[in-house]
Amino acid sequence: MKFLNKSSLLFDLDGTLVDSAPDLAFAVNQALVELGLAPFSESVIRGWVGNGANILIQRALSGHAEISTDLDKTLIARALQLFYRAYKAHNCIDTRLYPEVLNTLKTLKNKGYRLALITNKPEQFITPIINGLALNGLFELLIGGDTLKKRKPDPLPLHYACQQLSVNTKECVMIGDSKNDILAAKAIKMHSIALTYGYNYGEDIAHYQPELIIDNFADLLDALVF
Secondary structure (H helix, E strand, C coil): CCECCCCEEEECCECCCEECHHHHHHHHHHHHHHCCCCCCCHHHHHCCCCCCHHHHHHHHHHCCCCCCCCCCHHHHHHHHHHHHHHHHHCCCCCCEECCCHHHHHHHHHHCCCEEEEECCCCHHHHHHHHHHCCCCCCCCEEECCCCCCCCCCCCHHHHHHHHHHCCCHHHEEEEECCHHHHHHHHHCCCEEEEECCCCCCCCCHHHHCCCEEECCHHHHHHHECC
């Protein structure tokens, strides 16, 4: 499939551009250990990533992707505080770009596409990763999970991006690895492209019916018309 008449590309971050699970797992486990709780393997924590820090911590405290209904609010707040502290000091140590991400983004920008980032990661952690992985200067707009009142899968961040870029939804494509990205795009009738790698809670991304599914980030260059 070729995408015609598109001017702006909206990208997810974790699981789409970067593999951040190693550093997220480190921070989660640091918080758990400080609370006297057992840590989890990185592979388990990978399955909990994608809905922002608060949900990630609640999943860790529950020991499951399904959050326990009886979690103590004070415990959640303390765990989140410890997580933030650990992640702030360790948020771009083992985080890496997926293959071909940097070259592909540079090519897209050089060809005239406007790039924006829409992630559920808290704002304070976005710029250190952008700078640490040499992605600075590529994105016109950075939207975090706490930038607005709602985050993906709610379409509000996508609406906001369109407003800030002065474009309509038909001119944009949402590109991500999880159902949150696809559901947010569908809610406002925006086209979407899904990556088969990343973090989608063990589900097949095809179930959510994005307009295109690709295995490699560089495949975007074949899908977008220059």
